[in-house]
Amino acid sequence: MKSLGSIRRSFAPWADPKSVPFIAVKNVTKRFGDFVAVDDLSLNIYPREFFALLGASGCGKSTLLRMLAGFEQPTSGEIILDGQSLAGIPPYKRPVNMMFQSYALFPHMTVENNIAFGLKQDGMPKADIAARVDQMLKLVKLDKFAKRKPHQLSGGQRQRVALARSLAKRPKVLLLDEPLGALDKKLREETQFELMDLQQELGLTFVVVTHDQEEAMTMADRIAVMAHGKVVQVATPPEIYEAPNSRFVADFIGDVNIFDGTVSSAGNGTVEIATQSGFTVRVASAELPAVGANAGFAVRPEKIRVGRDRPACAPLNAAQGEIWDIGYLGDMTVFHVKLKDGKVIKASSLNAVRAVEDPIGYDQEVWISFDENAGVVLKD
Amino acid sequence: MAKLGSALFNRLVIIIPYAWLLFFFLIPFFIVIRISLSETAVAMPPYLPVFDLASGFGGIIDNIKQFSIDNYIWLTEDALYAKAYISSLWIAGVSTFLTLLIAYPVAYGMAQAPNTIRPTLLMLVILPFWTSFLIRVYAWIAILKPEGLLNQLLLTLGVIDQPLIILNTNWAIYIGIVYSYLPFMVLPIYSSLEKMDHSLTEAAQDLGCTPIRAFWRVTFPLSLPGVVAGCMLVFIPAVGEFVIPDLLGGSETLMIGKTLWNEFNANRDWPVSAAVATILLLILVVPIMFFQHAQSKADAEGR
Numbered sequence: 001m002k003s004l005g006s007i008r009r010s011f012a013p014w015a016d017p018k019s020v021p022f023i024a025v026k027n028v029t030k031r032f033g034d035f036v037a038v039d040d041l042s043l044n045i046y047p048r049e050f051f052a053l054l055g056a057s058g059c060g061k062s063t064l065l066r067m068l069a070g071f072e073q074p075t076s077g078e079i080i081l082d083g084q085s086l087a088g089i090p091p092y093k094r095p096v097n098m099m100f101q102s103y104a105l106f107p108h109m110t111v112e113n114n115i116a117f118g119l120k121q122d123g124m125p126k127a128d129i130a131a132r133v134d135q136m137l138k139l140v141k142l143d144k145f146a147k148r149k150p151h152q153l154s155g156g157q158r159q160r161v162a163l164a165r166s167l168a169k170r171p172k173v174l175l176l177d178e179p180l181g182a183l184d185k186k187l188r189e190e191t192q193f194e195l196m197d198l199q200q201e202l203g204l205t206f207v208v209v210t211h212d213q214e215e216a217m218t219m220a221d222r223i224a225v226m227a228h229g230k231v232v233q234v235a236t237p238p239e240i241y242e243a244p245n246s247r248f249v250a251d252f253i254g255d256v257n258i259f260d261g262t263v264s265s266a267g268n269g270t271v272e273i274a275t276q277s278g279f280t281v282r283v284a285s286a287e288l289p290a291v292g293a294n295a296g297f298a299v300r301p302e303k304i305r306v307g308r309d310r311p312a313c314a315p316l317n318a319a320q321g322e323i324w325d326i327g328y329l330g331d332m333t334v335f336h337v338k339l340k341d342g343k344v345i346k347a348s349s350l351n352a353v354r355a356v357e358d359p360i361g362y363d364q365e366v367w368i369s370f371d372e373n374a375g376v377v378l379k380d
Numbered sequence: 381m382a383k384l385g386s387a388l389f390n391r392l393v394i395i396i397p398y399a400w401l402l403f404f405f406l407i408p409f410f411i412v413i414r415i416s417l418s419e420t421a422v423a424m425p426p427y428l429p430v431f432d433l434a435s436g437f438g439g440i441i442d443n444i445k446q447f448s449i450d451n452y453i454w455l456t457e458d459a460l461y462a463k464a465y466i467s468s469l470w471i472a473g474v475s476t477f478l479t480l481l482i483a484y485p486v487a488y489g490m491a492q493a494p495n496t497i498r499p500t501l502l503m504l505v506i507l508p509f510w511t512s513f514l515i516r517v518y519a520w521i522a523i524l525k526p527e528g529l530l531n532q533l534l535l536t537l538g539v540i541d542q543p544l545i546i547l548n549t550n551w552a553i554y555i556g557i558v559y560s561y562l563p564f565m566v567l568p569i570y571s572s573l574e575k576m577d578h579s580l581t582e583a584a585q586d587l588g589c590t591p592i593r594a595f596w597r598v599t600f601p602l603s604l605p606g607v608v609a610g611c612m613l614v615f616i617p618a619v620g621e622f623v624i625p626d627l628l629g630g631s632e633t634l635m636i637g638k639t640l641w642n643e644f645n646a647n648r649d650w651p652v653s654a655a656v657a658t659i660l661l662l663i664l665v666v667p668i669m670f671f672q673h674a675q676s677k678a679d680a681e682g683r
Contacts, residue, residue: 070586071582090585090590091582092587102579106580106584107602169588
């Protein structure tokens with residue numbers, strides 16, 4: 001697995017202008033009556049990429065997936081797969097397979113017949129089908145369950161049958177619609193890593209639709225955050241998390257504190273923002289907004305320090321407040337700190353030692369502070 | 381006390397269907413069997429022996445000793461009965477098949493229809509029941525007779541130049557049965573199609589099936605319970621159907637319902653007609669019992 005990890009780290013075809021996208025979604029719009037489900041959307045997905053479409057329900061991510069599968073036709077625009085336009089090609093002729101959210105296992109067929117279903121449609125010789133089914137069953141560790149019917153399996157086993165069935169035809173692209181949505185939390189976490197290993201092993205392109213940001217962050221090479229039928233940001237999980245390009249993305253992915261203010265100075269790679277909470281933020285930023293413009297500053301809870309002593313950087317990047325709430329989560333503690341202007345911010349700190357002498361308690365006066373590279377500027 | 385009361389209530393609730401079956405099926409059935417083992421007599425009731433409770437237990441034993449299976453032997457000796465049974469099964473079978481051919485697309489269309497208009501479509505399927513069955517069968521006479529609506533229409537359109545003879549043939553019976561029993565086929569098929577997960581057909585197409593193949597490999601097999609239920613609901617009453625063959629069928633049409641009617645009313649031979657009815661019941665019940673046994677065995681294996 002270690003070698004796979006290192007391949008993965010250097011895997012970034014999207015950064016190379018010479019690489020050719022495997023799936024190119026070009027200005028695709030999909031309307032249902034008056035409702036615009038997908039709005040002039042363009043995307044490139046590269047070979048062997050694990051690509052996640054992330055968004056709240058109704059953002060158009062499932063519609064986009066269904067257009068890739070062929071169950072919906074774009075109202076305008078074009079989808080190109082491996083150099084070939086998919087326009088007018090029905091689902092049963094596309095070299096893609098889909099794993100359905102409900103799994104859609106055929107209840108009247110055994111596990112092995114479910115997996116063999118697509119191969120039989122292709123008229124594959126019987127012996128080859130048997131061999132392929134066997135191989136798929138081993139891949140998803142269900143060899144002992146070949147003769148069972150779907151209703152005799154647990155949720156996790158059904159999920160794996162659905163996966164095996166959609167992989168059996170060796171599709172060029174595997175589409176996964178909320179693949180782990182029906183599993184409980186623990187199983188979901190295990191299966192995330194299984195899916196990643198499987199994708200590496202088979203060298204396939206995966207496109208997964210999910211509303212669960214943790215799932216997308218864990219599994220995907222890149223994430224497209226969608227809202228109202230548009231892509232808001234496409235980037236790797238660390239970029240999405242550490243450098244969200246908008247308030248929407250910052251807010252949608254993980255916890256965040258956003259301070260509104262006006263730009264008081266900008267230059268030499270740093271921006272200063274006078275926040276409405278009464279303190280000034282100095283932040284390292286490549287992009288420099290105009291002085292006097294409205295801007296936001298986003299900083300994640302784990303990058304905020306909470307302490308009783310006045311930090312050295314004060315009054316920059318520091319503010320006073322009182323502890324409003326404390327949530328002890330075991331691995332870390334979450335503080336809700338009420339600043340002087342009444343704004344409540346979230347800060348979390350790792351519980352690196354077992355017992356802290358005189359821990360910070362309720363209603364205490366504290367300072368919050370953060371580094372110059374802890375957060376990002378959000379232009380309005 | 382309340383607990384005891386509710387336990388008692390639960391028992392009573394279970395007793396109701398059993399009591400219903402006992403009084404309205406089992407007891408009448410035994411009366412029919414008992415009559416079928418008697419012999420005709422010019423009397424009222426027209427058979428012997430007649431149980432007389434006044435004659436005491438010994439008298440009843442004497443009566444039972446007089447029972448004979450002569451009537452059943454008689455049924456095998458006259459080819460008329462065998463022909464009537466076979467003809468009934470054939471007519472019911474053809475009618476059931478034709479009903480299925482029409483009902484399946486109707487049910488499929490209803491299941492595919494938008495949610496908003498489904499209740500209306502269901503209503504339309506049930507609507508004919510609001511008119512008397514007899515009147516609807518009579519109406520078919522007016523439609524099918526040589527100078528009836530259908531022939532007039534076809535003659536006017538120039539499709540035919542001689543009136544079709546449909547009334548008083550087996551075709552009129554098929555039409556009558558298909559028309560009358562259509563809702564009993566549509567409703568169970570609709571209910572099995574309606575609850576089917578639409579993503580199953582999508583999955584079949586995703587795996588390489590054309591829409592037609594997806595139907596035959598996935599949709600149809602999954603609707604089979606509804607098809608079987610519908611076929612039973614049509615076939616069983618159609619075998620014993622009397623009104624439709626009597627009104628629409630010809631004099632040469634042989635159906636067991638008509639035979640039974642003749643034995644009972646024209647010949648006043650209650651014991652033979654009781655034997656005819658008993659055999660009819662066996663012909664229908666025994667295969668169904670085997671079928672259900674096989675079904676539950678298959679279910680048990682699946683589990």
